[in-house]
Amino acid sequence: MTDDISAAGRPQPEEAGRPDLRARYRQERAKRIRPDGTSQYIEPVGRFAYLTADPYTPRVERESVVEDVEVVIVGGGFAGLVTGARLAEAGVTDVRIVEAGGGLGGVWYRSRYPGAMCDTAAMVYLPLLEETGHVPSANVCGSMEILAHARRIAEKSTTAHCARPW
Ligand SMILES: Cc1cc2nc3c(=O)[nH]c(=O)nc-3n(C[C@H](O)[C@H](O)[C@H](O)COP(=O)(O)OP(=O)(O)OC[C@H]3O[C@@H](n4cnc5c(N)ncnc54)[C@H](O)[C@@H]3O)c2cc1C
Secondary structure: OOOOOOOOOOOOHHHOOOHHHHHHHHHHHHHHOOOOHHHHOOOOOHHHHHHHOOOOOOOOOOOOOOOOOOEEEEOOOHHHHHHHHHHHHOOOOOEEEEEOOOOOOOHHHHOOOOOOEOOOOHHHHOOOHHHHOOOOOOOOOEHHHHHHHHHHHHHHHOOEEEOOOO
16 A cells, blocks of 8 residues: 555545546546447346336326526436535535436435445445435445435435426
8 A cells, every 4th residue: 555545545635636646546547448438338228128117206297397597417316416415505506407217316216125225334425414414324224215315415405307206
């Protein structure tokens, strides 16, 4: 282990702006970028088509929403929710999250099978814990608790248009 990394094995916040550390992050990122790009993924068609259906929210046709907003975020998983929350924090509140599913939470909206849980410690994995005042119930928590946390973030900081009401 080099001196880039703390004794705890993680870069410390004050180290994050260091050019040598940033170069290392870039190197690690480059290792994971494949030349086949998105073609590495299997299209959810044919026998996989059922994966695109939303088993939790019945589809309700509605008029298109036509709006003029400052920021549109596509996707209401943690990435979209946290972006919305950070924008709100910075004073940008004219934000819409557009979500294809029937609710927010991304993979945590969908992954509700028995035993589904995060494998990173919840105190590390769950975003915006201090801001929302939530304390995870366990070291790694179940998908329904994580989904509830995603909704907590959405309620506190964003507006969203899902494909269906939720
Ligand atoms: C069971 C499970 C356990 C996991 N555990 C961990 C863990 O312990 N630690 C960890 O770091 N990660 C874990 N992950 C990975 C997890 O995917 C990420 O941590 C994170 O939740 C991904 O968030 P995201 O917003 O990037 O993507 P997603 O959660 O996939 O959200 C993307 C959203 O965008 C929507 N969308 C996509 N395209 C469009 C479009 N064109 N129009 C509208 N909406 C669109 C999708 O419907 C989806 O809701 C786990 C994943 C699973 C399934």
